Amino acid sequence: MLEINNIYKTFNAGTVNEKRALNGVNLKLNDGDFCTVIGGNGAGKSTVLNSIAGVWPVDSGEILIDGKDISGLPEHKRAPYLGRVFQDPMTGTVADMEIIENLAIAARRGKRRGLSWGVKKSEKDKYREMLKEFDLGLEDRMTTKVGLLSGGQRQAITLLMATIQKPKLLLLDEHTAALDPKTAAKVLELSDKIIEENHLTALMVTHNMKDAITHGNRLIMMCDGKVILNIEGEEKKKLTVEHLLQKFEEVSGSKIENDRMLLSE
Numbered sequence: 001m002l003e004i005n006n007i008y009k010t011f012n013a014g015t016v017n018e019k020r021a022l023n024g025v026n027l028k029l030n031d032g033d034f035c036t037v038i039g040g041n042g043a044g045k046s047t048v049l050n051s052i053a054g055v056w057p058v059d060s061g062e063i064l065i066d067g068k069d070i071s072g073l074p075e076h077k078r079a080p081y082l083g084r085v086f087q088d089p090m091t092g093t094v095a096d097m098e099i100i101e102n103l104a105i106a107a108r109r110g111k112r113r114g115l116s117w118g119v120k121k122s123e124k125d126k127y128r129e130m131l132k133e134f135d136l137g138l139e140d141r142m143t144t145k146v147g148l149l150s151g152g153q154r155q156a157i158t159l160l161m162a163t164i165q166k167p168k169l170l171l172l173d174e175h176t177a178a179l180d181p182k183t184a185a186k187v188l189e190l191s192d193k194i195i196e197e198n199h200l201t202a203l204m205v206t207h208n209m210k211d212a213i214t215h216g217n218r219l220i221m222m223c224d225g226k227v228i229l230n231i232e233g234e235e236k237k238k239l240t241v242e243h244l245l246q247k248f249e250e251v252s253g254s255k256i257e258n259d260r261m262l263l264s265e
């Protein structure tokens with residue numbers, strides 16, 4: 001489904017700020033794979049997701065979705081394949097528009113029918129059902145402006161917007177990192193549910209090792225612009241934090257120095 005072949009990306013090439021962010025990344029995801037991504041700060045996790053989304057072109061290598069090389073396509077031409085949710089709950093939704101308007105816009109993205117025709121009752125009913133499943137009480141607040149919601153509620157709406165058109169690939173970049181632990185757990189639970197019910201393929205960056213272990217059927221670890229660990233199948237199911245740390249030491253020959261990752265319980 002997704003095939004990343006040997007991609008490289010250097011920022012600010014030829015200047016004192018030159019930074020090789022991706023150093024030959026390879027990754028293959030099958031249809032329905034839910035792969036968590038961990039690694040220290042600056043390991044290249046967000047850069048991989050940005051490369052897939054086409055925020056800028058990669059320097060070399062290719063990115064294929066369903067066998068089609070998309071690495072030459074501009075960002076807006078890749079958007080129909082992708083759903084994205086970022087860390088900041090303020091991005092992704094329009095604050096001064098109602099919940100229902102935000103959802104309707106997401107449902108119409110890339111289509112000719114605009115919002116000027118209004119939102120039909122059948123469509124409203126559909127959204128109400130979806131929101132009800134979230135169990136956040138949002139189904140009774142559909143005309144509330146999104147700006148009045150909590151961060152967690154906004155991330156839940158963003159998640160629904162990112163998946164309403166059933167993208168081929170869902171990209172989640174630390175999308176619960178800015179939320180309090182309880183809300184984060186709730187949004188993660190929703191993510192699981194949406195991914196499973198819609199049979200989505202997903203990449204989820206997290207700095208929380210436990211979350212990376214308990215969610216998804218695959219896990220990769222990045223370090224210095226490379227994928228240094230790729231765990232799947234039975235091994236992923238049986239994985240523990242201790243085992244993961246040991247694996248990391250085997251592969252990298254050093255102890256994990258990133259306290260942010262270690263401290264995330």
Ligand SMILES: Nc1ncnc2c1ncn2[C@@H]1O[C@H](COP(=O)(O)OP(=O)(O)O)[C@@H](O)[C@H]1O
Pocket residue numbers: 011012019020021039040041042043044045046047048
């Ligand atoms: N747009 C950019 N311009 C310059 N440097 C960047 C840019 N994006 C990322 N980098 C650098 O590339 C490296 C990898 O960053 P990133 O992928 O964001 O790491 P993380 O694994 O924490 O998500 C870092 O050193 C970062 O500073």
Ligand SMILES: [Mg+2]
Pocket residue numbers: 045046047
């Ligand atoms: Mg990042």
